[in-house]
Amino acid sequence: xxxxxxxxxPEIFAAIMALADAxxxxxKAPTYQPQVGAAVxxxxxxxxxxxxxxRDKMSALPPAKVKAxxxxxxxxxLTDLPEEKYPELLQKAAAIQ
Numbered sequence: 001x002x003x004x005x006x007x008x009x010p011e012i013f014a015a016i017m018a019l020a021d022a023x024x025x026x027x028k029a030p031t032y033q034p035q036v037g038a039a040v041x042x043x044x045x046x047x048x049x050x051x052x053x054x055r056d057k058m059s060a061l062p063p064a065k066v067k068a069x070x071x072x073x074x075x076x077x078l079t080d081l082p083e084e085k086y087p088e089l090l091q092k093a094a095a096i097q
Contacts (some may be wrong), residue, residue, distance in 0.1 A: 049086040054078065057093055065096055 055078060058066045066078075069092045075081045081089060 045084065047083055047086050049083065049090070051079065051083075054081075054086050054089060057090060061093060061096070066093075069093065 058078060067076075069089060070076065070078065070081065072092070073081060073085055073089060
């Protein structure tokens with residue numbers, strides 16, 4: 001099988017040729033083949049923590065500290081904090097206790 005490609009950009013042509021030479025010198029073609037249109041899982045992973053558990057931990061801290069930590073995480077109140085950020089908030093709380 002023969003494939004012919006005409007490239008009008010010399011820089012791109014040089015890069016493609018260098019890549020082809022590198023692959024040929026190693027004796028095998030690359031095995032990675034990206035899947036076009038493959039879905040990426042962007043669903044947040046459940047933390048296993050509940051709002052009540054986090055609220056209980058926060059109640060032991062001064063309200064001003066809690067507000068400051070929530071502001072660092074981009075929210076004004078605990079109920080606005082996404083569940084996936086609960087562990088981060090608890091780490092911040094543990095650092096100041």
